[in-house]
Amino acid sequence: MRRVPVPVRPRRIALVSGALVLLASCGWQGGADEGPVPGAPRGVTAEAGSATSVHVMWNAVTASQGIDGYEVYRGTTKVRDVPGDAHMVDVIRLRPSTSYVFTVRARDTEGRLGPPSEEVRATTPAAGPADRAAPGVPGGVEGRAVGSRAVQLSWSAARDDRGVASYDILQGGTKIHSVGGNQTAAVVTGLRPGTRYTFTVRARDAADNVSAAGGPVRLTTPGSDDGRGTAPGAFRATSHRDKGDGAYYIDLSWVPPDTDGVITEYQVHLDGRAATSVVFGGDAPRERAEYSFYAGTEPGVDHRVRLRARLPDGTWGGFSAERTVTTGDAER
Structure with missing residues (x-):
C-alpha cells in the first residue's frame, strides 16, 4: 500500500454530546508584541x-x-x-x-x-436543624498509581445521621480536591513521576461538620513518564467514503481517560506527526467521543493514527493505542 501525506481539513463532526470546534487560535489579541491574552478556562x-x-x-x-x-x-x-x-x-x-x-x-x-x-x-442544600455531629470516618481507603502522573483513590461511604454532602481529598495535610457525597472514588492528576505521596480522605456534611481523616494511603508514582493511566481508551479508527464529494474520511472514536475533571481538548497524531487539535465546547463527552476528518481522494492509502488528551491540570496525558486504517477499508 502507498503512504502519502494528507492535508487535514475539517468536516461535519459526529458527537455523542456537546459541540466541537477545531482549535485554530486561542484568546483575544493583545498588543502586537504581547501575543494573545489567555483563553477562557474550560471544563468548569x-x-x-x-x-x-x-x-x-x-x-x-x-x-x-x-x-x-x-x-x-x-x-x-x-x-x-x-x-x-x-x-x-x-x-x-x-x-x-x-x-x-x-x-x-x-x-x-x-x-x-x-x-x-x-x-x-x-x-447549596438546605441547612436543616442544628447539627453538630460530624460524619463517621471514611473506611477502607485504597489507592493505586495509574501511570506516572496520576493516582486513583477509593473508599467506603461514611455514615452521617443527615447524609454526607462531600468528601475532601488531602495530600499530606492540604486539601487538594473535593467530590460529591455520592462518590466513593477520585482520580488525582498533576503528580510528578518517581515521587512518594500520602493521601487521606475525610467526610463533610451539609452543616460543614468534618470527620477525622481515614487511614493514610502512601503511593509512589513510577519513575518513567509513561502516561498509560491517562490515555484515551477503546480507541478505534475506521474509514468511509462520502457520497457527496467522493472523498475518504477517517472516523475516530474513543473513551475519555478517567480524571476528576472534564476533558475538553485532544490532539490527533497522523502518521507520526501532530495533525490537529480538537476542542469540545459546551458539554464535552464523558463516555464516548467521536471525530471525523478528511483523508484524501485515493483509496488504498495506509495511515497511522493515535490521540492524547489535555488533562485538567494542563498537561498532556498518554497516547492511545496506535491504529492503522486504510482509505476504503476498516482498521487493522
Whole structure:
C-alpha cells in the first residue's frame, strides 16, 4: 500500500454530546508584541460541598506569557483569587438552599485577563436543624498509581445521621480536591513521576461538620513518564467514503481517560506527526467521543493514527493505542 501525506481539513463532526470546534487560535489579541491574552478556562464544574460552600474546579489554561492566577466570580462579583498553579477552590460563606452561578477568568503574568468561562450553576442544600455531629470516618481507603502522573483513590461511604454532602481529598495535610457525597472514588492528576505521596480522605456534611481523616494511603508514582493511566481508551479508527464529494474520511472514536475533571481538548497524531487539535465546547463527552476528518481522494492509502488528551491540570496525558486504517477499508 502507498503512504502519502494528507492535508487535514475539517468536516461535519459526529458527537455523542456537546459541540466541537477545531482549535485554530486561542484568546483575544493583545498588543502586537504581547501575543494573545489567555483563553477562557474550560471544563468548569461547580458542586456544593456543604450548605454554605461550593467547590469550583476548571482545567488549567496555557498562555504564551504564562498564567499568574485565576479569578473566580459568583455572578458578577469576584469572590476568590487563585494562584496560577491551582485550578480548584472552595467558595464559602454562601446561603443554604440557594442557586449560584460561577465563572472563571485566567490572568497572565502581564496582568491581562482572558474572557470568562462558560457559566456553571450549583445549588447549596438546605441547612436543616442544628447539627453538630460530624460524619463517621471514611473506611477502607485504597489507592493505586495509574501511570506516572496520576493516582486513583477509593473508599467506603461514611455514615452521617443527615447524609454526607462531600468528601475532601488531602495530600499530606492540604486539601487538594473535593467530590460529591455520592462518590466513593477520585482520580488525582498533576503528580510528578518517581515521587512518594500520602493521601487521606475525610467526610463533610451539609452543616460543614468534618470527620477525622481515614487511614493514610502512601503511593509512589513510577519513575518513567509513561502516561498509560491517562490515555484515551477503546480507541478505534475506521474509514468511509462520502457520497457527496467522493472523498475518504477517517472516523475516530474513543473513551475519555478517567480524571476528576472534564476533558475538553485532544490532539490527533497522523502518521507520526501532530495533525490537529480538537476542542469540545459546551458539554464535552464523558463516555464516548467521536471525530471525523478528511483523508484524501485515493483509496488504498495506509495511515497511522493515535490521540492524547489535555488533562485538567494542563498537561498532556498518554497516547492511545496506535491504529492503522486504510482509505476504503476498516482498521487493522
